[in-house]
Amino acid sequence: xxxxxxxxxxxxxxxxxxxxxxERALQNLGYAExxxxxxxxxxxxxxxxxxxxxxxxxxxxRLLANPVIEDYRIETAGEA
Amino acid sequence: xxxxxxxxxxxxxxxxxxxxxxERALQNLGYAExxxxxxxxxxxxxxxxxxxxxxxxxxxxRLLANPVIEDYRIETAGEA
Numbered sequence: 094x095x096x097x098x099x100x101x102x103x104x105x106x107x108x109x110x111x112x113x114x115x116e117r118a119l120q121n122l123g124y125a126e127x128x129x130x131x132x133x134x135x136x137x138x139x140x141x142x143x144x145x146x147x148x149x150x151x152x153x154x155r156l157l158a159n160p161v162i163e164d165y166r167i168e169t170a171g172e173a
Numbered sequence: 174x175x176x177x178x179x180x181x182x183x184x185x186x187x188x189x190x191x192x193x194x195x196e197r198a199l200q201n202l203g204y205a206e207x208x209x210x211x212x213x214x215x216x217x218x219x220x221x222x223x224x225x226x227x228x229x230x231x232x233x234x235r236l237l238a239n240p241v242i243e244d245y246r247i248e249t250a251g252e253a
Binding site for chain 2: 140148
């Protein structure tokens with residue numbers, strides 16, 4: 094089978110609630126060196142051999158990411 | 174500032190509800206080539222220059238990941 098890794102992040106300018114919460118929580122715990130935390134999704138996808146990246150992109154647009162508020166990056170992780 | 178990227182995934186054998194849901198949903202949408210979907214977290218952390226990775230590991234153990242059910246991997250993403 095083929096493996097893809099997908100990194101979903103909030104688009105520039107879109108508020109990132111989990112990231113903002115973690116950022117404040119870390120600072121409250123005493124980690125004053127923390128400047129920014131962003132939390133997105135890390136998706137590991139296993140598909141049948143020969144599945145083209147365009148097909149994975151379609152899955153992202155339709156279901157795995159929300160193109161209105163999120164960006165994503167697809168990486169080929171090779172055969173498994 | 175220094176940047177780290179953290180990849181949080183469910184530990185082997187721990188049920189991954191968002192991954193299982195996305196897997197079934199994609200198959201229902203007609204993506205029969207989908208074999209497995211795992212959904213974890215992709216954290217981008219910006220900290221003050223000189224922050225050692227051990228300190229980031231401590232933040233993961235205390236707040237960013239749940240060591241009971243999750244594994245994580247830290248990568249240095251360089252200066253920003």
